[in-house]
Amino acid sequence: MRYTTPAFKVLLIIGVILSSFYASLAIDKTKSSCLVRSEGIERGESKKSELNGKSVHNNPIPVFSKEEYVWRFDKLNEACPIQLDFNDIVKRYIDVYSVRHRDKTARILGLSEIYFPIFEEYLDKYGLPLELKYIAVIESALNPKAKSRSGATGLWQFMFHASRMFDLKINSYVDERMDPVKSTDAACKYLQYLYRIFGDWQLTIAAYNGGPGVVRDAIKASGGKTNFWDIAPFLPEQTQKYLPAFIAVNYVMTYNQDHNIIPEHLKFSYLKLSDVNVKEPLSLMNVSKELDISIEDLRRLNPIYKLDFIPKSELPARLTLPVDKVAAFINEESRLYAAPQKKVLYHDLEKNMSSTRGKRCIVHIVQAGEFFHKIAMKYSCTSENIKTWNNLRGDILHIGQKLKVWVPVSQSSSNTMKNLDLLDLVHVSGYNDQNSKSTNTHISMLTNSY
Known part of the structure; x- marks a missing residue:
């Protein structure tokens, strides 16, 4: 056509x-x-x-491409005396912190504004690499009240008996493992001791988790090799994971902005806090009432005081307050000391347990062997509370039955962390020397499937 x-x-x-x-x-x-x-x-x-x-x-x-990660790790290693290797294992942990649990990383970044200045001051005092501050992220997610199932406690997760090696006081009123300053000083002494043994920061970090004895045994089993990646197959599983997680935390905390992780804005930061000297016995409840600061905030800033009270035996002591409350404390100091500590009454306790005000409702699924009293003990309430919340009359429970339970917000958050499917919140850490050997279970953000 x-x-x-x-x-x-x-x-x-x-x-x-x-x-x-x-x-x-x-x-x-x-x-x-x-x-x-x-x-x-x-x-x-x-x-x-x-x-x-x-x-x-x-x-x-x-x-990001592999080349971009390699470039960033090169920049990190230029400024860090600890060798930060990038490989597939480390990359999987980077994904844990920057993708799968970036909301928790954002909160840790917010908490770092309170605790990192303390860590850096003491690491510098002992001549240690400042990057070791990231160990506390793995150990406790920067929660000074963190406590593992085995009893390891605080930002750096010390066991009860191990704390005595570093003169951390623990009694009915105080637990210095929860003191950010004193526990950091103890952690620095321990890290310094470990480095004197191994002369290698990667092995030192592994020993902080598994203990020096475990690392020495792995070196011997590998035929005398002293490279972490060479001895890793001879280490306990959790110690194998520890260094890759530490390296990943270093990276993510440094390059959080590139990963679009915005630090969670928290009420307090290091520069907004100040210590006051306590000269006489003091009730935190009285301070809360007179200075118009919530008891939750006081506990958060002063986790060392287990019973919300500073007794005469602990004087002189210090109390951490928001900067804008320091003047009021000084002006009202004599009256704060004179105020009697309020005795806790049965009816007040019962009323608080049954109340849902200021609490969050969570769902408990009944497991084999559980009964009302056992569940009530777990959530610090009574059997009658559980029955009332769920409109139940009898004493019979069935496996798989769902129960509504009201708990304080902080406790519900902790339970949520413990029940996350993607997190292995328990890892093994311990102190070992030639004369003693013990294994401690800590809280961690390590994942099962790395």
Whole structure:
């Protein structure tokens, strides 16, 4: 078939228009389903991300090439005396902190504004690498009241008997393992001791978890090798995981902005806190009432005082307060000391247990062998509380039965952490020397499937 010149031109124009139209459709489709490259960062801008049951729209999770990770690790190693290796194992832990549990990392970043200045001051005092502060992130997620199932306690997770080696006082009123300053000083002494044994920071960090005896045994079993990655197969599983997790935390805490992890804004920071001297016995409840500061905040800032009371036997003592409350404490000091400690009455306790005010409802699933009293002891309530909350009359429970339980917000958060499927919250750590050998179980953010 032949076309005249004008008709051919018309067909050619129509063809160009249609080609442009379909090309634009293809580009839009590609943009909507693929990663968009922007300033060296690959981002799934239009893809709906789900993280821990939460959707992330305005804070996309970046994806980086291996070359970008290698470049960043080179920069880290230029400024760090601890060798920070990048490999597939470390990369999996980076994903734990930067992708799967980035909300917890954001909170840790917020808490770091309180505790990292303390850690850095004492690490510097002992001539230790400042990057060792990240050990506390793995040990306790920067929670000074963290306590493992075996009893390891505090930011640096010391066991009861091990704490005596570092003169950390523990009695009915105080637990210095929860004191950010004194426990950090003890951790620095222990790290210094371990480094004198091994002369290698990677082995020192592994020994902080498993104990020097465990590391020495692994060196012997490997035929005398002293590289962590060479002796790793001869270490306990949890100690194998410890160094990769430490390296990953170093990376994520340094490059959190590149991963779009925004630190959680917390009420307090290091520069907004100050200590006051306590000269006479003092009730934290009285301080809370007179200075208009919540008892929860006072406990958070002073975790060392187990019973909300500073007795005469612990004087002189210090109390940490928000800076804007220091003047009020000094002005009201004599009255605060004179105020009698309020005696806790049975009816007040009963009323607090049964009340749901200021508490959060969680669901407990009945396991084999559980009964009302056992469940009540777990959640610090009574059997009658549980029956009332669930409209139950009898004493019979069934396996798999769901019960509503009201607990303090802080306790519900702790239980949520313990029940996360993706987290192995317990890891093995201990102190070993030639004369003694013990294994401690700590709280951790290490994952089972690395």
